[in-house]
Amino acid sequence: KKEPSRAILTDCNEMLVRMSHRGGCGCDPQSGDGAGMLVAMPDAFMRAHAPWPLPAQGDYAVSMCFLPQDEANAARSRASLERACRQRGLGMLGWRVLETDNSDLGEAPLASEPRVEQLFLTKPAGWSARKFEQELYRAQAVAQLENFQVMEEEGVGEDAVLYINSMSPHQITYKGQLTPEQVLGYFSGDLLREDFETHLALVHSRFSTNTFPSWSRAQPLRQMCHNGEINTLRGNKNWMRARQGLLRSPYLGDDTAKLLPVTSDEMSDSGNFDGVLQLLTNESEKSLPEAAMIMVPEAWQDNDGLSESKKAFYEYHSCLMEPWDGPALIAFTDSHKWIGATLDRNGLRPARITRYRDGLVCLSSETGSHVGAPGVPDDSEILSRTRLGPGMMCLVDLVKADGGYYDDAMVKAKVAANPKWAEELARQTRTRLDPLPPPAYEVPDDLATRTQSAFGWGSEDVDMQVLAMVSTGGEATHCMGADSPLAAMSTFAHPAYDYFKQRHAQVTNPPIDPIREGHVMTAEVWLGNRPNCVDVALELDKGANLVHLDSPVVHSAELDAVKRELETVTLSTTFDPARESLEAAVARLSAEAVAAVEKGAHLVVLSDAGFAPGDGTLYVQPLLAVGACHHALIQAGSRLKASLVVETAQVWSTHHVATLVGYGASAVHPYMLFRVAAQLTTPPAEGKKPK
Secondary structure (H helix, E strand, O other), X not given: OOOOEHHHHHHHHHHHHHOHHHOOEOOOOOOEOOEEEEEEXXXXXXXXXXXXXXXXXXXXXXXXXXXXXXXXXXXXXXXXXXXXHHHOOOEEEEEEEOOOOOOOOOHHHXXXXXXEEEEEEEOOOOOOHHHHHHHHHHHHHHHHHHHHHHHHHHOOOHHHOOEEEEEEOOEEXXXXXXXXXXXXXXXXXXXXXXXXXXXXXXXXXXXXXXXXXXXXXXXXXXXXXXXXXXXXXXXXXXXXXHHHHHOOEOOOEHHHHHHOOOOOOOOOHHHHHHHHHHHHHHHOOOOHHHHHHHHOOOOOOOOOOOOHHHHHHHHHHOOOOOOOOOOEEEEEEXXXXXXXXXXXXXXXXXXXXXEEOOOOEEEEOOOOOOOOOOOXXXXXXXXXXXXXXXXXXXXXEOOOOOOEEEOHHHHHHHHHOOOHHHHHHHHOEEEEOOOOOOOOOOOOOHHHHHHHHHOOOOHHHXXXXXXXXXXXXXXXXXXXXXXXXXXXXXXXXXXXXXXXXXXXXXXXXXXXXXXXXXXXXXXXXXXXXXXXXXXXXXXXXXXXXXXXXXXXXXXXXXXXXXXXXXXXXEEEOEEOOOOOOHHHHHHHHHHHHHHHHHOOOOXXXXXXXXXXXXXXXXXXXXXXXXXXXXXXXXHHOOHHHOEEEEEOOOOOOHHHHHHHHHOOEEEEEOHHHHHHHHHHOOOOOOOOOOO
């Protein structure tokens, strides 16, 4: 109902403390992995305790900051943020030093404890509320990037630079490298005062898995908190960097580059998710629930029960942003319009929801974590108990006077009802290619056998991998453990693929792939010119020319069909070693790819089909070729203008395809593999032994 109260804060803290077992701590029980709470702007409290008179609620903002303990570094950090705020035209009142109590902290958090200060900012006359929020975000992004740059250039840690926990007219994040029991006590000057009230709170205790504990990595973050892992993180970050050259905000235009990159290796998976969420909600027309649906879509491709409007929404955005797959339960809010939560399509994290007749809504990863807290109504006042299933979302509308609650069906119907999704789809050229009958591949002759040897094929590759795929339609299964030497330690030549291994999450998640988990996953790919994922304004977006494939593995008939739909340039990966080195050949190939895309190509095919053993030429290994072209296009700012397809004889296992896709290929045509498969399925001539 958007009515602030002390009970909301104390009850949420009670829930946080009861969930202590979900967080992590060091061997010193006073050293937590991180905990905190995000609360709505406590306006009455701020007016009572700020050193200056404050303008109307919504016309001022608070930047919650971690500053270095060293005074010189702290002064540099303050100056950095103040400079960014002045550049964006924001008014400044001054800094407020928070009263904190570190007497209960362990050795590790004490060693890196920052100063905690708040910068008060004001909205200039004539600005709308929306412009104020956007300029706050831009100042925050610029200042944070500047301080990340200081870390990189000077080789210092995060305790030597500025970190901005939140910067908003509507909410503040209180967090740190704390245990749940320490949060209120550490921020005693604010959170323990009886006049500190809020109408909502997100609480979180962290268990560090893929990153070390730190003050900045504690949650909640600026707009969300997250239970689980983003196991697609490396791909999500890489593709966000790849699309930077095309990112244009309808508000900032070319100045959008000042806010990039929004992802960073200095942040956790949750921090990177939060950065992209902020970009979408501040620099596009997308609402917070729309952005959450784009980043964490449900499994929609094979769901015949979806409405046409919802299909249009997901189909439109499917080529704009790669899903951030978990397992992940994500709670999000702007404390002004929305608060909600979503579960990713795998559904491997619990989310229990309890609604009370007085309008109170509680969501937690465990049932009963809030029951019996002083301000929580009796069980007889429960309106409903439910949970989030895979891909589901719940939402509370904070603008509605009655605190409108939307379940998954209601919120997605509301978002999908916007006609602009169908209108935008109608403007774009999107072709869905159904699987075509494979052509008759020629059985390898003696020349092809020599070609196989030149590309690194061995008899074991055919017998142990290709034969299994041909006979079963699936991967070959092997015993646990691999005793073959690492490629880097081997005395034999290896294909480039052998130097890479599959990345595994550092937690005990079950194996997931599009075959075993076909109801929630897909191997589909989009080829062509991708639209700008930030600018969805119909009058500004130039649309897209895209081709959809069900799988990244294509045969020659499917590749020819794609070529007919998209402007295509085929580049040979062969070179003459008598005239140029491998390094020069890779540089030339990269330059040719960039030039082709700049001239309008939407598909670049890297092909070694022209290679013939004994003619004096060599080939650039496909993994090296696609990786080099991928990064050359990123540096040129044109990566998302075209897709890369690899046509090669050097593919005979799923690992090879996965590696090529992981390093930039959108599709692979393994022509020699299809020829070998044809040989294995062709009966020998009468009187001949099978090869």
